[in-house]
Amino acid sequence: MGDFGKIPGRKRLPLTMLLLLTLLQFFRHMEAIEWTLPDVIDSVGTVGASIVDPSLLPTPQGLLDGGKQLIAGYPFEFVSSSLSYICSQALANNKIKSKFTPDINLMHFQLRTPCAKINFPLTNPGAMWHSPEFDPKKKVVILATGWTTTVNGSDTIEVFSKAYNCRGDVNFVAVDAARFVDTLYTWSAFNTEEIGENIALGLVKLLDVMPVENIHLIGHSLGAHIVGAAGRHLTRLTGSVIPRITGLDPAKPCFNEGEVLSGLLRGDAKFIDVIHSNSGVLGKRDPLGDADFYPSGLSPLPAGCYSVVCAHARSWEYYAETVYPGNERNFMATRCSSLTRLREFRCPGDEIPMGYGVPQGSKGNYFLEVNPTTPYGIHASIVRSAHLETCGTCPDSSSSTSSTTSQPVTTTTAKSKSWF
Template sequence: MRFIPVILFLLLAVLSLSLCEPRAKARSRADPLPVARPVPFNFPGKGLWNLIPSFSDLVRKVVPGAGEIFFLSKNVLAGTPSKVVSYYVNKVCGIASYWNVLKPNYAPQEADLHWELYSDNSVVSAPLKDPSPFIESKGFNPDLNITILVTGWESLVSDKLGEDVIDSMRKAYRQRETENLIVFDAGRFVNSLYRWATLNALWVGEVLGNALVHLSKKVNNPRIHLIGHSVGATIVGVAGRRYHGSTGEYISRITGLDPAMPCLDASIGLRKGDATFVDVIHTNSGVLGKREPIGDADFYPNGPVALPPGCLNVVCAHFRAVSYYVESVQPGSEDNFLAIRCGSIDEYNTKKCSGKRIPMGYSTPSYVRGTYYLETNAKSPYGQNSV
């Protein structure tokens, strides 16, 4: 019985899609969400159109009670063809947005927002609004650069991918000992696409931006590098803009690891100008991650593909950007991913591109601009220039 509302909703979705398609295609590309808007038209039995308002009421009642089916869990995502996921998730999002079912109204309790300093074998936690506990700890060096990772999907995915985002990043940076690594695990609040789509990323990003203002006032070296994966890329983009608005200065660098695409307001997403330098790695283009270039430098390992070598599902592909970046952090692996600037993937495939090859990841120079392509291995080490 619990699935009856879902079946009704899907039937309504199909009906709405058939009625809304012409109008949806005519919308401006600048719209933040792919919103489907039904357009009345003449057909036999026109009176049926008057039933649509009652459909709206029904949809509003059905979806909140069936959130676990309205948006797929990560387990379903892992076993669903990427094109199907991309098409239906975005179509359903458009319908839900039109009926005001899907709103960015989910925000964690402010008291639950913490960030953590990782040093050696210790972890020091502090409220997001007050970084004093780890600034005053022995593990924090005010003379070192600050790298802050913001996760964007439930990080504990070792049962599926064989790795943990936070742990792998911690181990990589620990080998360098040149930066303070701080983690804001926004992913703990995003364990389904329903939470992903309704997360108030604008609010979370502004809270983080305000926290960065306080942090920069208490250290000797205000050079900050924000790294955001998935929805985390949206959050760090907002944080960078908030920081600039409050201080008049820019965050030194923001790295987007496969910035999330479905159901998020594009108007608040990561983009060039959010930091002095914005670089982006795309690994699940057009499905869970954005396809279009959005940074100062955009890297497309294996081209704008949905599934890179070694990945058989979209979850693996979405996290592969993290794996590439982590490998590049490890000492001696900075040049594992050498990319070349190209106007298109066709030019790259036909070897019409020339110029200096640029390292993707940790050592990407802040002066590079444009779109870059490269190829990767199916398993670790992923970089084809690895020794």
């Protein structure tokens, strides 16, 4: 299953320019974009020059202009592939470095309970592991989200926190990487390895209070590459191997196997499961884990989605649905080579659940159908979903508290889409 995102050739370049320019009116309505036609032309020129002549590598400003295309949500795979190519060339020639160097002193673990959000510095993880709110007898799930998210403004974290607190058998922790994944995408991508290493340093302390077998790392988009790096560095530092890493539509732009930014790779944990929901555009298409799942097949837009942003988010929405008690088998998948073969009943293997309950000995690529609206699992129960609506929330919202060992944590209702 090769990556269908090939870099446009010299002959196709004028067409890509034309497409970008003709879609200008579509992007102008988006709140995040404040730029003009000359910006588009400069952006296209920067990308085009780098594709035609690799020696003409972009400046940081050139990368910023090119990054605006992705911020706008271009529904074209060539934009993602072009940016990956630019990143590869820039990294190979040391032409670009991160704008903000990750500083472990500015990063936090945030422990989420139904009624509290408690921050602990990555430099002092022992404070969390020994906190009365942290139960060392339970397993720990650590979630890293993607580009443009903050720990108190992420719908991903809110939904996962609710689901895991409903289940009640784990300590749910979110990683706050602060501004280091809240800058220009390319700079954020360059930070993933170092952020992962800093998380691994915190996990070393966790091993003082619980066995490595009780740790599960989950990452969406850029977060998938961050937790992959965390797993690699923990093994380097301690010899211990994380039992499971779950990658949710790992980000595609800038991450190429065998290059400086390899991202999430087999071997970063004993078992890696990956859910691909925006294949080949914002998310990687090729298999990255031991078990790779393709809801709605290889299409970049799963059932019910009409934009790449929607598609990219579906991966974590699917997974979160499976965390609730009774939902473990909402998404049943079959090992196969395509959705077409699955629909033709040409995949004779047994079904396995995607998401929370995936058997950790699973190997291969799995395909499945999904519903276009929530609940997304074909085998979901609408009655059960309604019953779980308030599960995992604070019984009395007025008693919800926020505290920290370093700086205030605000209980905000603002939500930020994790695009990468």
